[in-house]
Amino acid sequence: MFVKVAIDLALDRLFTYEVPVELSGEIKVGQLLRVPFGHREARGFALEFEDCGHVGLAPLPVKASTGRVVSARPPSGAFGERALPMKLKQISGIADPAPFFSPEMLRLVRWISDYTCSPIELCLKAAVPAAVLKPNAKPKQLLFVEPGPPDKVKDSSFTSYQRELLENIRRVGGGWVQQLCREFSTTPNTLRAIEAKGGVVIEPRNQRRDPLAGRNVLPSKPLNLNSMQRAALDQIIDGTSIAPVLLHGVTGSGKTEVYLQAIAHELSYGRGAIVLVPEISLTPQTVRRFAGRFGGKVAVLHSALSDGERYDEWHRIRTGEARVVVGPRSAVFAPVRDLGLIVVDEEHDTSYKQDETPRYNARDVAVMRGFFEKCKVVLGSATPSLESWHNVRQRKYAIVSMAERVAGHPMPDVHVVNMEEECGERESASIFSKFLLDAIAERNRRGEQTILFLNRRGYSRVLECKACGHVMSCPQCSVAYTYHSADSCLRCHICGGWTTPPAMCPECGAREFSYIGVGTQRAEQALQKCFPHARILRMDADSTSRKHSHDDILSRFRAREADILIGTQMIAKGLDFPNVTLVGVLNADASRNMPDFRAAERTFQLIAQVSGRAGRAEKPGEVFIQTFHPEDPVIQMAAEARFDGFADAELKDRKDAGLPPYMKFATALFRAKDELLVQRWADLYAKSLAKCPGLTVSDAMPPALERAEGWYRYQVQIRAASSKQIAAAWRWIAQVRPAPKDVRIALDIDAVNVM
Ligand code: ADP
Ligand code: ZN
Numbered sequence: 001m002f003v004k005v006a007i008d009l010a011l012d013r014l015f016t017y018e019v020p021v022e023l024s025g026e027i028k029v030g031q032l033l034r035v036p037f038g039h040r041e042a043r044g045f046a047l048e049f050e051d052c053g054h055v056g057l058a059p060l061p062v063k064a065s066t067g068r069v070v071s072a073r074p075p076s077g078a079f080g081e082r083a084l085p086m087k088l089k090q091i092s093g094i095a096d097p098a099p100f101f102s103p104e105m106l107r108l109v110r111w112i113s114d115y116t117c118s119p120i121e122l123c124l125k126a127a128v129p130a131a132v133l134k135p136n137a138k139p140k141q142l143l144f145v146e147p148g149p150p151d152k153v154k155d156s157s158f159t160s161y162q163r164e165l166l167e168n169i170r171r172v173g174g175g176w177v178q179q180l181c182r183e184f185s186t187t188p189n190t191l192r193a194i195e196a197k198g199g200v201v202i203e204p205r206n207q208r209r210d211p212l213a214g215r216n217v218l219p220s221k222p223l224n225l226n227s228m229q230r231a232a233l234d235q236i237i238d239g240t241s242i243a244p245v246l247l248h249g250v251t252g253s254g255k256t257e258v259y260l261q262a263i264a265h266e267l268s269y270g271r272g273a274i275v276l277v278p279e280i281s282l283t284p285q286t287v288r289r290f291a292g293r294f295g296g297k298v299a300v301l302h303s304a305l306s307d308g309e310r311y312d313e314w315h316r317i318r319t320g321e322a323r324v325v326v327g328p329r330s331a332v333f334a335p336v337r338d339l340g341l342i343v344v345d346e347e348h349d350t351s352y353k354q355d356e357t358p359r360y361n362a363r364d365v366a367v368m369r370g371f372f373e374k375c376k377v378v379l380g381s382a383t384p385s386l387e388s389w390h391n392v393r394q395r396k397y398a399i400v401s402m403a404e405r406v407a408g409h410p411m412p413d414v415h416v417v418n419m420e421e422e423c424g425e426r427e428s429a430s431i432f433s434k435f436l437l438d439a440i441a442e443r444n445r446r447g448e449q450t451i452l453f454l455n456r457r458g459y460s461r462v463l464e465c466k467a468c469g470h471v472m473s474c475p476q477c478s479v480a481y482t483y484h485s486a487d488s489c490l491r492c493h494i495c496g497g498w499t500t501p502p503a504m505c506p507e508c509g510a511r512e513f514s515y516i517g518v519g520t521q522r523a524e525q526a527l528q529k530c531f532p533h534a535r536i537l538r539m540d541a542d543s544t545s546r547k548h549s550h551d552d553i554l555s556r557f558r559a560r561e562a563d564i565l566i567g568t569q570m571i572a573k574g575l576d577f578p579n580v581t582l583v584g585v586l587n588a589d590a591s592r593n594m595p596d597f598r599a600a601e602r603t604f605q606l607i608a609q610v611s612g613r614a615g616r617a618e619k620p621g622e623v624f625i626q627t628f629h630p631e632d633p634v635i636q637m638a639a640e641a642r643f644d645g646f647a648d649a650e651l652k653d654r655k656d657a658g659l660p661p662y663m664k665f666a667t668a669l670f671r672a673k674d675e676l677l678v679q680r681w682a683d684l685y686a687k688s689l690a691k692c693p694g695l696t697v698s699d700a701m702p703p704a705l706e707r708a709e710g711w712y713r714y715q716v717q718i719r720a721a722s723s724k725q726i727a728a729a730w731r732w733i734a735q736v737r738p739a740p741k742d743v744r745i746a747l748d749i750d751a752v753n754v755m
Helices: 103-116 120-126 150-154 160-172 177-183 188-196 227-237 255-268 283-297 307-319 329-333 362-373 386-393 434-446 520-530 549-558 599-611 633-639 643-657 675-690 723-736
Strands: 002-007 013-018 032-037 040-050 068-071 093-096 141-147 200-206 245-249 272-276 298-300 324-327 339-345 376-381 398-402 413-418 449-453 462-465 482-484 489-491 513-516 536-539 564-567 580-585 622-627 664-672 711-720 743-749
Touching: 002 032, 002 120, 013 032, 013 040, 040 120, 103 120, 103 362, 103 723, 103 743, 141 160, 141 177, 141 188, 150 160, 160 177, 160 188, 177 188, 188 200, 227 245, 227 255, 227 376, 227 398, 245 255, 245 386, 255 272, 255 283, 255 339, 255 376, 272 329, 272 362, 283 298, 283 324, 283 549, 298 307, 324 329, 329 362, 339 362, 362 376, 386 643, 413 434, 413 633, 434 449, 434 520, 434 580, 434 622, 462 482, 520 536, 520 564, 536 549, 580 599, 599 622, 599 633, 599 643, 622 633, 633 643, 664 675, 664 723, 675 711, 675 723, 675 743, 711 723, 723 743
Parallel strands: 013 068, 245 376, 245 398, 272 324, 272 339, 298 324, 339 376, 413 622, 449 564, 449 580, 536 564, 580 622
Antiparallel strands: 002 013, 002 040, 032 040, 032 093, 141 200, 462 513, 482 489, 664 711, 664 743
16 A cells, blocks of 8 residues: 655655555554655655555656655656656654544645645645644653542551641642642652652643633623624524625624634534634633633634643644634634634634745635535624625625624714814824824723724834935835834834944935834824823834733733723724723824725725724724825725725725736735846746736736845736636746746735735
């Protein structure tokens, strides 16, 4: 018997090995195997069995569904030219007997590989946390003290001190050596002495590294659903249709409670669930809501976990100890058995798109996984992506709407503020309108809270020479440095490089600079000046670099330790603070003016989501949206939360322009250290792809970010009626025109960032 193995080399090839007789009954698809490769041993996943290998056959590469299948032998010597029978190498052993992938999961990974044109090995790798695959990864073992038989206590060989200690250990039911030593002021040697006399048994045991340890989780009971929630739940748990359900519920309509009860339903039938949440900042709060309801059945997977925590959480899922998984996009691959439900919360969110190979969108992977594993998929959002909205119109997805907030809480009052009319005399007039300041003052007086949103971190956006207008920029990237007041330095937000502000302009030698633009830090300072007594918290990538810092800031805000929370898009979504009655969007034009065909959609989502943070409990909410274009229909419709109207208008524009969701849209990104080289290759690809039937291909052009980390960048945009056409053309060009080593080329199918 033979087995095809994917080895971690990104060659997009499977290698065939012979299964030795002694292992023949034990090899399963999805297992991690040890195999000889060249002169070393490699590890790879068993993907499929084959009856006849290539023995006695001409070693023609066989086209498999995922890639080419070739011999494990290095392609030299007898291999290839002469059609001699050849002996395949044997696998050396099984690295882990429990398969990492079920057959359905393998199917899913292959689908991703095909759909995104990515090597199968990279897709497999994306589906298992690196912490789990590390060769030396293992559970944490500590010594555990288990009390011996009860009558032992009476044993006369114990000293009175030992007997007292033993009674204490019995009382607390045993424990870890370290913990008992601390608790009863004793030493490991004393415990060993008691063990020698048979009083306790000391043995190594796995200690769970629990990401929720020390985080307070309050148990919660199911709420009484209102009629809209009940209808939504009924439709989700209804077993007659397997179409994904789009849950379109305005902010504060109680979607999370619907998810919770849908999951409880699945658990009662012995099935598991996955809940995808967009960003790390959302995770702690959401995780706590799920852990509060389902306790130890919940596992968390997100990027801020330690390797050990991730290893343990993943294994808790694989063994079935954890049945509900909460996490960001990679959690869609969690090895949950008997999966009954996948929830994609805030399904429109772009963080579901992975921005490195394989460039999958976890929302779409969730829908495919649901299809392969015959489980339900719920996509929830107050502002669905136009892709999903289109799928509803096409009747591919079912829809259920929750148009009102729970318990009759009204939607907030939204005011659009024309920043043109704010006079420039008052200090900070360019940041805060008078309307907004008055509203904040009112909240401070009433002891209510305010959230201010500004999609730009740092103190001021850029440092500009007053004499010649030269802007200090990163030498590696084509972007201006951002000034950070905390450590008085200029930082590049692309490569992370930094420098100190120069004493004089490198262009003209002048010594005066001005700070242009407003970042979160500067806004925070200006705000503090306006309200010297207000307690302000800031949340952005700079203030949240420590582990748990997101969670800490949000917990403090929730505990009303601050009056105002100011932050970047991190605070736009999902947060539920009952005492927040005012939300301000400081600059709605920032996203509106992005050179991306989804700028309108993003602006609508942003305004609707941020507004959704206001007035979620009894107290009514108010929202101020500051803009220089108050007449813009997108801003108007967002202010009125008219999603249907917005979607109708925007879909019509997209249809006329031949853009998603009516056409498939991909970008190809070319990178090289040499500008001419990257331009030449981008040109070559653009011209060749343009000849492929069914494809509309742009000219090769530099994107908004022309240079990053020293690499020149070029972009080609590709459109077609189906993704298959794009993938086929891409495979062809990659084969006939393979790029040299110093040019990096990547296809991004369904690109979400067009810049
Ligand atoms: P969404 O996710 O749609 O924005 P949430 O699920 O966060 O809304 O619900 C908003 C608030 O309403 C939460 O504080 C939640 O506990 C509360 N809530 C949800 N459903 C009910 C209900 N049926 N009865 C009372 N309160 C509810
Ligand atoms: Zn840089």
